[in-house]
Amino acid sequence: xxxxxPTGEVPNDYVRIESADDLTTVQGPLLAPLALAGAAVEARRxxxxxxxxxxxxxxxxxxxxxxxxxxxxxxFPSFSDGxxxxxxxxxxxxxxxxxxxxxxxxxxxxxxxxxxxxFDEIQLPETMAARQPVAQWLAAKDxxxxxxxxxxxxxxxxxxxxxxxxxx
Amino acid sequence: xxxxxxxxxxFVRERVQQFRTQVERRxxxxxxxxxxxxxxxxxxxxxxxxxxxxRIAVPYGTLNGKQLRQLALIGERYDKGYGHFTTRQNxxxxxxxxxxxxxxxxxxADVEMHCIQTSxxxxxxxxxxxxxxxxxxxxxxxxxTAELLRQWSSLHPEFAWLxxxxxxxxxxxxxxxxxxxxxxxxxxVRRHPDTGATGYQVVVGGGLGRTPMIGKVIxxxxxxxxxxxxxxxxxxxxxxxxxxxxxxxxRVKILVHEIGTEEFVRRVEAEYxxxxxxxxxxxxxxxxxxxxxxxxxxxEALPEDSAVLDAARRADPxxxxxxxxxGFAHRQPGYLALTxxxxxxxxxxxxxxxxxxxxxxxxxxxxxxxxxxVTHAQNLVLPHVRxxxxxxxxxxxxxxxLATANSGLVTDIIACPGxxxxxxxxxxxxxxxxxxxxxxxxxxxxxxIGPLQIKISGxxxxxxxxxxxHIGILGLEKSGKENYQITLGGDATEAAALGERLxxxxxxxxxxxxxxxxxxxxLKVRTDGEAFIDTxxxxxxxxxxxxxxxxxxxxxx
Ligand code: HEM
Ligand code: SF4
Numbered sequence: 001x002x003x004x005x006p007t008g009e010v011p012n013d014y015v016r017i018e019s020a021d022d023l024t025t026v027q028g029p030l031l032a033p034l035a036l037a038g039a040a041v042e043a044r045r046x047x048x049x050x051x052x053x054x055x056x057x058x059x060x061x062x063x064x065x066x067x068x069x070x071x072x073x074x075x076f077p078s079f080s081d082g083x084x085x086x087x088x089x090x091x092x093x094x095x096x097x098x099x100x101x102x103x104x105x106x107x108x109x110x111x112x113x114x115x116x117x118x119f120d121e122i123q124l125p126e127t128m129a130a131r132q133p134v135a136q137w138l139a140a141k142d143x144x145x146x147x148x149x150x151x152x153x154x155x156x157x158x159x160x161x162x163x164x165x166x167x168x
Numbered sequence: 169x170x171x172x173x174x175x176x177x178x179f180v181r182e183r184v185q186q187f188r189t190q191v192e193r194r195x196x197x198x199x200x201x202x203x204x205x206x207x208x209x210x211x212x213x214x215x216x217x218x219x220x221x222x223r224i225a226v227p228y229g230t231l232n233g234k235q236l237r238q239l240a241l242i243g244e245r246y247d248k249g250y251g252h253f254t255t256r257q258n259x260x261x262x263x264x265x266x267x268x269x270x271x272x273x274x275x276x277a278d279v280e281m282h283c284i285q286t287s288x289x290x291x292x293x294x295x296x297x298x299x300x301x302x303x304x305x306x307x308x309x310x311x312x313t314a315e316l317l318r319q320w321s322s323l324h325p326e327f328a329w330l331x332x333x334x335x336x337x338x339x340x341x342x343x344x345x346x347x348x349x350x351x352x353x354x355x356x357v358r359r360h361p362d363t364g365a366t367g368y369q370v371v372v373g374g375g376l377g378r379t380p381m382i383g384k385v386i387x388x389x390x391x392x393x394x395x396x397x398x399x400x401x402x403x404x405x406x407x408x409x410x411x412x413x414x415x416x417x418x419r420v421k422i423l424v425h426e427i428g429t430e431e432f433v434r435r436v437e438a439e440y441x442x443x444x445x446x447x448x449x450x451x452x453x454x455x456x457x458x459x460x461x462x463x464x465x466x467x468e469a470l471p472e473d474s475a476v477l478d479a480a481r482r483a484d485p486x487x488x489x490x491x492x493x494x495g496f497a498h499r500q501p502g503y504l505a506l507t508x509x510x511x512x513x514x515x516x517x518x519x520x521x522x523x524x525x526x527x528x529x530x531x532x533x534x535x536x537x538x539x540x541x542v543t544h545a546q547n548l549v550l551p552h553v554r555x556x557x558x559x560x561x562x563x564x565x566x567x568x569x570l571a572t573a574n575s576g577l578v579t580d581i582i583a584c585p586g587x588x589x590x591x592x593x594x595x596x597x598x599x600x601x602x603x604x605x606x607x608x609x610x611x612x613x614x615x616x617i618g619p620l621q622i623k624i625s626g627x628x629x630x631x632x633x634x635x636x637x638h639i640g641i642l643g644l645e646k647s648g649k650e651n652y653q654i655t656l657g658g659d660a661t662e663a664a665a666l667g668e669r670l671x672x673x674x675x676x677x678x679x680x681x682x683x684x685x686x687x688x689x690x691l692k693v694r695t696d697g698e699a700f701i702d703t704x705x706x707x708x709x710x711x712x713x714x715x716x717x718x719x720x721x722x723x724x725x
Contacts, residue, residue, distance in 0.1 A: 056408070080206055080289070082329025086408045089326055093442065107203050109190065116325035132198050143189065144182045146175060148319040150396075151447045152326070158175040158319070163451045 002129035003101070004111070005121045006141065009134045012123060014050050014071065031073055034061065041068040052103070055083040059090045066096050073123065076104030085117040092118035108132045108140040115141065116152040169230055169539060170315050170461040172280045179322070180277045183284055187211050188270040210290055210328070212283030213269060217591045222261045222269060223286040224276060228296035228314035228338070229257035229542040233529035236540065238279040240525035242272055251525070253510060253518040255582055255633060256335070257295050257542040258286055262589055284322055289330045291321035291403075295337045297345045298543040301462060302551055304499045308357040308366055310340035312459040313395070316450055320396055327403045331410035332418035334403075335375075342662075347544060349383045349664035350374040350636055352420045353402065358389065366392045372402060372432070373424030374664075376630035381421040382664045384429040386436060393455070397448040401440035409435070465537040465552060470502025474555035487562050489611060490573040495558075496549075504555050507575040508548040508565065513605045516598050517583045518546035527568035535561050545582055545621075547575065577614045578622060578687065579605040582633055586626025586643060587650075593626035595643025595650040600624055600679055607680040608687075617687055620700040623658070636660035638701045639686060640667040641679065650676050656686070656712055657704045668709055670716050678720075685719040686712055 003012045014031040017023065020039045023030070029048040032040045037051050050071030053062055062072065072091060074084040088100055102114045103123040114122060122137070150157040156164070172180070187207075194204040212223035224239070231239075239259060243251045246268050247261040254260055264272060276282055286293050294317045296310040297303065317336060321327070327334075339346040340357040348354025354371035368390045374383030390398050411417045411426075424432045481488040496505040508528070511517050520528075532540040532550060535557045541549035553561055565571040574580045581604060584590065586597030601624055608614055623637030627644070634640035640655035652674055655667030674682055687700075689712050694703045704712070 079203065080329055081412060082327070083408055083412075085326045085329065086404050089404070107199065108193075109186075109207060110329075113325040113328055131200075132193075136193065136198060139189070140186075143186045144179065144323060146179055146182075147325065148179075148322055149324055150449075151400075151444070158179070159450055159454050162173070162175065162454055162457065166453060166457075 001126065002124045002134070003121050004124065004129075004134055004137045006115060006138075008138065010121070014048070014073075016052065031071070037062075037065050037069075041065060050099075050101075053087075055081065055087055057087065059087070059094045062091065062096075063094050066094075066098075069098060071099040071101060072096060073101040073103040074119075076102055076106055078104070079106050079110060085113060088114070088118040108136040111137050111141045112144065116147065116149075169232055170227075170311075170458065176280070176319075177277075180280070180282050180284075183211075183282060183323070184270060184273040184277055187273060191266070191270060206288055206329075209288035210285055211269075211273075212286035213266075214287060215591070216262065216585075216589050217587075217593075218589070219263050220266055220269070221589070222264045222272065222283060223254070224259045224261070224281060224283050225286045225293040226257050226259055226281075226542050227318045228294055228300070228311050229298050229544075230311065231540050231542065232538045233533040233540075234538075235279045235281055236525045236529040236532070238275055238281070240522035240529070242275055243522040243525070246272055249523075250519050250521045252516070252585075253520065253542050253546045253548070255544050255546060255584075255631065256293060257298075257544055258293055259542070262585075287333070289332050289334075290328050291317075291324065291330075291334045291336065294318055294321070295335070295346055295351075295544060297339045297341055298541045298549050299345060299496060299505060299551075300340060300541075301464065302496070302498050302505045303341045303343075303345075304497060305342040306340045306499075307342070307359055308340045309459075309462050310338040310346070310355075310357060311462045312455065313340075313355065313357065313368075314338045315458050315461075316395070316455060317399075320399075320450070324403075327407055330403075330407055331412045332415060332420075334406070334420065344660075344662040344664075345544075347633075347636065347660040347664075348374070349662070350376055350380070350633075350660055351383065353399070354383050355395075357392075360389055368392065368395060370398070370402075373421040373429075375419050375421040376633060376635050377419065378416060378628040378630070379419075379422065380630065380635040380666050381425065382666065383421075384424060384432075386429065386433045393449055393452060394445060396450055397443050397445040398436075398440055400448055401436050401443055405432070405435045405439055464500070465539070467500045467503065467552070468554070470500075470554065470556075472501040474502060474558075477555040477558050480559040484559075486571075486573070487559060489615065490562055490571060491558060493573040493577065493615065494575040498552065500552070502555055504553050504558060506550045506553055506558070506561065507543065508550060508570050509572040509574050509580060510547050510570075511574060511580050511605065512569065512572045513574075513579055513609045514602055515605075517581055517601050520548075524568050524570060527564070528570060531561060531564050531568075545576075545580060547580070573611060574614055576619045576621070578608045578617050578620045578683075579614055581605060581622045581624060582637070583624040584626050584632035586624075586632075590626060590631075592629060593643070594628075594645040595626050595652065596676070597624040597626040597632055597641075597643055600641060600643065600652070600676060603680045604683050607684060617691070618699055620687070622683070633660065634658070635666045636664065637667060638704070639683065644673060646673060652676065652679050654679075654682055654686075654716070656709055657701070659701060670709065670713055671720060674720060682716060682719055685715050689715045 371383035583601040625632035658667030
């Protein structure tokens with residue numbers, strides 16, 4: 001699994017676990033399904049904890065764990081399913097300040113969208129990463145330099161820039 | 169008309185470059201065919217029955233002469249010398265090569281045009297009343313709103329992978345010429361009854377296709393400056409909760425239908441309450457900046473009536489019929505808007521040759537402040553013609569084969585591409601339109617029949633809007649043979665209604681006769697001056713069913 005960030009590829013330091021037993025046997029940072037969130041927090045490990053959530057999860061089901069986790073991985077079942085983008089937007093609005101990861105077979109052309117909606121990184125299956133090397137992701141991210149929508153991404157929208165230009 | 173500033177210009181150029189790299193990455197194998205498909209669709213590129221089809225956005229149906237000339241050039245260089253205007257005010261080329269598409273996009277960008285989001289599961293090109301800024305019943309020009317939405321929806325980061333396509337239409341008038349009730353979102357500019365402030369009535373969940381539905385009002389009055397934030401809330405609810413398990417149930421109309429309007433409103437309002445509106449909405453001065461582009465052109469101060477036109481009409485019955493049929497009252501004294509029919513009898517509804525485009529560009533430049541419009545009935549409009557100039561304009565139109573005096577009449581038929589182009593078609597629709605038009609070719613008879621909209625689709629996807637045709641024709645396939653279902657009483661205006669089935673499906677050859685039978689019944693049943701749709705509403709389907717049944721049974725009418 002490859003993890004792509006706006007500055008390039010980074011190692012994936014989280015190990016995905018499937019059952020409560022793994023909480024004690026697996027070392028290092030964990031990525032636990034939401035169903036195990038309670039148990040994982042309970043286990044009070046000293047390592048970092050991430051939660052993997054389906055793209056139709058309600059924010060209310062995740063928010064109670066915000067303080068105990070430092071990563072949320074939103075699962076994209078396919079690249080053409082945009083629900084994860086709205087979930088990211090809502091998670092940020094609800095105050096989640098940790099790492100937000102889009103996980104699944106996304107394509108490079110979606111990198112800018114994902115970042116604008118609040119994601120920090122994309123975790124790709126190897127087959128996808130092999131076809132679409134990181135260089136493509138970085139190039140695709142910047143090909144359209146401006147956006148009309150306000151409230152997406154850190155930089156100002158075209159509408160806001162026009163306003164600023166008018167004010168001189 | 170709106171003009172690009174440096175931001176719009178750069179945006180469209182970069183979008184072309186983006187598509188160029190997407191094509192390259194498809195060709196070198198980085199993108200699979202499945203991955204490339206939505207990317208090309210979002211750039212208006214379809215794979216049809218015989219070839220690619222490129223759909224060019226004509227935002228809210230406005231064009232200038234230079235743009236039309238560029239379309240003429242593209243049609244000549246990359247197609248077979250013609251283009252096709254669609255029911256969503258766009259233009260399609262049916263024969264471009266994939267390798268040429270990025271170059272075509274560059275040519276479009278040269279005249280401030282693009283193909284952005286004319287297809288795919290995203291917010292599509294926004295449509296509006298073709299008589300915007302002209303009609304006397306207008307509260308406010310809908311084009312500034314439509315332009316704001318064009319910008320806001322272009323490459324929206326969150327709403328580019330919706331469950332299904334999403335269509336928005338805007339009207340600013342009392343009489344709805346934009347069919348807002350059969351769109352995913354329909355907006356009607358209105359004034360608050362108490363405060364007089366400007367805002368929108370918001371309608372959601374209309375649509376045609378295999379499950380036709382009339383939209384529901386979800387906000388009776390949305391203050392104008394809250395538009396983008398409120399739409400963001402609607403879109404987010406739909407993006408998160410619209411069905412993705414079945415593409416036929418994925419439109420917002422199904423979500424609204426399944427959870428109920430009240431629950432849908434509750435979810436939208438809950439989302440809206442959490443949104444930080446001011447961070448999303450357009451700054452007031454930006455809305456004003458856009459609106460200034462749509463200020464009225466420099467009209468001359470003229471008397472309402474034109475002696476020149478009156479005399480010419482008396483002298484030339486053809487001109488008289490043309491003005492009576494295709495003229496639309498302008499709010500500016502001494503001016504007239506003219507509908508230019510792309511439905512000559514025997515022609516392909518909506519087709520226009522490159523020569524006609526050039527001739528029409530000349531006319532628009534000379535006589536209509538360099539502006540023209542596309543209507544959702546696949547016709548064009550010259551928005552601001554001095555009445556004194558109308559005789560000359562008529563001569564020029566005649567020379568270009570563009571003076572058919574049938575706007576709104578029985579031969580002004582909307583037809584989807586059907587079996588001639590479309591891979592999904594179950595039947596032909598263009599040839600059916602042609603046969604019906606031939607059967608009613610006599611102009612005097614057409615005028616006597618009066619306003620009557622026939623709409624034809626070649627399959628249940630309803631691209632030809634048959635559900636909302638006064639007479640709707642749906643082409644299906646029955647045991648290997650084309651079979652046509654006829655509906656009556658559909659309406660796409662503020663009195664929106666879905667047509668009802670008249671009887672069993674019939675063969676292609678029988679369709680013109682069936683339409684004759686329906687029209688014959690109407691002429692018998694109508695009261696003085698009663699339009700077709702009003703007769704159907706008053707008298708109901710029964711008289712029409714009886715004569716239709718007799719026709720199908722082979723009895724003489
Ligand atoms: C290859 C050509 C085309 C294909 C494959 C196609 C496909 C479709 C499909 C699948 C639908 C149903 C969507 C749904 O209900 O979810 C639809 C609806 C529609 N299409 Fe097309 N179409 C084509 C050409 C056109 C053309 C040429 C026009 C305009 C003249 C057009 C305008 C529309 C409109 C207005 C609808 C209305 C239904 C709605 O929005 O609810 N389409 N089309
Ligand atoms: S209605 Fe059917 S046949 Fe006609 S264009 Fe649409 S999909 Fe094709």
